[in-house]
Amino acid sequence: MPSNFLKPLSLPRFLALRSFLSVFKFMHVHYIFSMSMCWSYCVFFFLKKNVVLVQTIYIKTFGCSHNQSDSEYMAGQLSSFGYSLSDSPEEADLWLINTCTVKSPSQSAMDTLISKGKSAKKPLVVAGCVPQGSRNVKELEGVSIVGVQQIDRVVEVVEETLKGHEVRLLNRKTLPALDLPKVRKNKFVEILPINVGCLGACTYCKTKHARGHLGSYTVDSLAGRVKTVIDDGVKEIWLSSEDTGAYGRDIGVNLPILLNAIVAELPSDGSTMLRIGMTNPPFILEHLKEIAEVLRHPCVYSFLHVPVQSGSDAILTAMNREYTVNEFRTVVDTLTELVPGMQIATDIICGFPGETDKDFSQTVNLIKAYKFAQVHISQFYPRPGTPAARMKKVPSNIVKQRSRELTSVFEAFTPYNGMEGRVERIWITDIATDGIHLVGHTKAYVQVLIVAQESMLGTSAIVKITSVGRWSVFGEVIETLNQINQKSKSVEKMLSEEKCSPCSDPCDSCACSGESEPCACGPESCGGHSTLEQSDVLHNEALREDQNRRNLIGWLLRKRKNQAQKMVENGIASGSQKKQERAKGAPEEWGIVDRALLGGLIVSVFTTVALLIHLGFKTMSSK
Structure with missing residues (x-):
């Protein structure tokens, strides 16, 4: 220890030292605060730019119920890995479009949506039948693709696409597992x-x-x-x-x-x-x-969908349908005879190449003979690459006229007349698009609309049919059945006194929710315009819960999966490292938290510099 350390300090030196210690004490506290602010901002900036906890996916599905199931499986996997699902395309970080190739309007709608996504600078992943069956179409340039048998790898495709890579997974010989995570729309x-x-x-x-x-x-x-x-x-x-x-x-x-x-x-x-x-x-x-x-x-x-497509054997042969009209009649007649209340839905294609007036007349007569409560009528759409696309077409004005004529015949049927007053058991599974009625179905799959609380969703009930409409009937709840107890003897007696009711399911013009049925060899998905396939439908609670899952664990899981599973198939297109707009370093809009933290950091720096300058001047003046 120096010998002069304990010597008394002069008054000026004492005052200078006291000022320095006071400033140092204040600076020490301020330094801690400044560093805390600095580190807070760094952590927040890192999380925002790298962890991306708020990434959301918008999923749009076209086509049949099989496509809907594929979308639910893909949604389930993405949700399990920490992504949020959104019904709003504007708010989503990536769009996943599941496509249908059955007819031209569906593919046109897909093309429009892809164009909108590209204009909005959204990363795009296209799934479903269009990329699988027509992978080289112009609209698919510059977007990622996941095939119909690759849905169990959708997380990989989405992750790479968000990084700016273009991924194409199409070839596979095994079916996706059935036990994958799933987010059901209902x-x-x-x-x-x-x-x-x-x-x-x-x-x-x-x-x-x-x-x-x-x-x-x-x-x-x-x-x-x-x-x-x-x-x-x-x-x-x-x-x-x-x-x-x-x-x-x-x-x-x-x-x-x-x-x-x-x-x-x-x-x-x-x-x-x-x-x-x-x-x-x-x-x-x-x-x-x-x-x-x-x-x-x-x-x-007691319901089955059996497409006939035409009432003419000549047209069925041209379609290569491998059955005759009489064989179709055998199916309908046998099931109707053996199954009480049996109802059958069917499909018709109007204007298939080579269809004459006589052929069309035979189709009309078939529909009139059976008075099907549900008929899906479509005009012929030539699909590129199919034999029918090369056949001589029926003039479009004739096709439209035949479609209108058959539709008028079908809409003249009154399949539910006579149901008023009947007592039926129904199973309630959905909400009508009017937001007022719940939707149930009878054993014969007649659609019944009731006014009841949403708590009745997922239950079974005994209802009395109060009125009938063209596409559905209306009922009044008599008794709600739980999952364990069977209906009471009194209700059994009421039901035993009733005859089996006719069946139908509403066509796409119905205002209520219907079903989506795959018509793989038909021109459209059955019920293809049903509310279960529209983005504005009321989604179930499970989906809404999964939309809010934004957690660090999910991020860690998907990062670990990315490290464990490498792209072994020629998935990532070489030379296609097309960074998205934000990946190119384009400036992002700063949020309130960003600005507050940056402002605090700047104030901290200026305060520290000012204190140091002030200390320097005080020290110099005291000498």
């Missing part, structure tokens, strides 16, 4: 794909180009999935595929075997119902009695 309805592709070769069908040859899931995997979704609270299971009747022919089983296995998993109280998907006539002719037995089961809707 939490009470499970759309269960039982197979992909088909065995047919319809001359107008583009879907075969995308979905390919028949590939069926095993009976055990499907039955296991049914058990799982019932435990999740699902009340309605839709079997979906490009052709339900062809199920299992590639793996040595058939549709009746699958249906019996699924029915065995359904609750005995009838709280969960099964709806069999679209099936073409050729593949159910040999199983009509077995299928009828399943359709009579209390937990299976």
